[in-house]
Amino acid sequence: MKKYLLIIVAIIATSFASFAQKPELYVGYGGYTQMDATNMHDDWNSVNNAWGAVTVGVNFKVAPKFWIGPSYTISSTTTKGPESSSILYNAVMLNGRYQYWSNRVVKLYGQLGLGVEISHMMPKHFDSYNKTYFAYQISPLGAEAQIANNVSLYGELGFGAQGLLQVGVRFGL
Numbered sequence: 001m002k003k004y005l006l007i008i009v010a011i012i013a014t015s016f017a018s019f020a021q022k023p024e025l026y027v028g029y030g031g032y033t034q035m036d037a038t039n040m041h042d043d044w045n046s047v048n049n050a051w052g053a054v055t056v057g058v059n060f061k062v063a064p065k066f067w068i069g070p071s072y073t074i075s076s077t078t079t080k081g082p083e084s085s086s087i088l089y090n091a092v093m094l095n096g097r098y099q100y101w102s103n104r105v106v107k108l109y110g111q112l113g114l115g116v117e118i119s120h121m122m123p124k125h126f127d128s129y130n131k132t133y134f135a136y137q138i139s140p141l142g143a144e145a146q147i148a149n150n151v152s153l154y155g156e157l158g159f160g161a162q163g164l165l166q167v168g169v170r171f172g173l
Helices: 002-020
Strands: 024-031 053-063 066-078 086-102 106-122 129-148 151-160 165-172
Antiparallel strands (some): 024 165, 053 066, 066 086, 129 151
């Protein structure tokens, strides 16, 4: 029994230690999302491309080169034609980021995010409803450059709910 109690205490201590690391908050904009490229609009016809996606999230450093944390992405679009309707995309994901190279100026990393996307359908003459889809973000090439104390700019090239090309700013807290 003592052995199991010690294991539980060790797991809890490890989880609190990971959250004791200073978190980073980030905000980014990405263009041409997973929602545009795949059918995440319940087979509606004449759907316009979305204006892009805005992502906010927080990351916690859990190892020297590894961060993990949740994110929220929002986007929207409309349909073409006289019966134009609207769709609101909401994606919630858990992201992991691994830094694979760095020098004094720039850090290169890869990122993977998995989660859920909820498309809120708003037909013009019918009741609104939701459809749920699998959301992901695969960004094998990301670059970050620090511009001030605890502030850095980043750019990522990949594909998913956060966009094909994403740019933004990170704030160390």
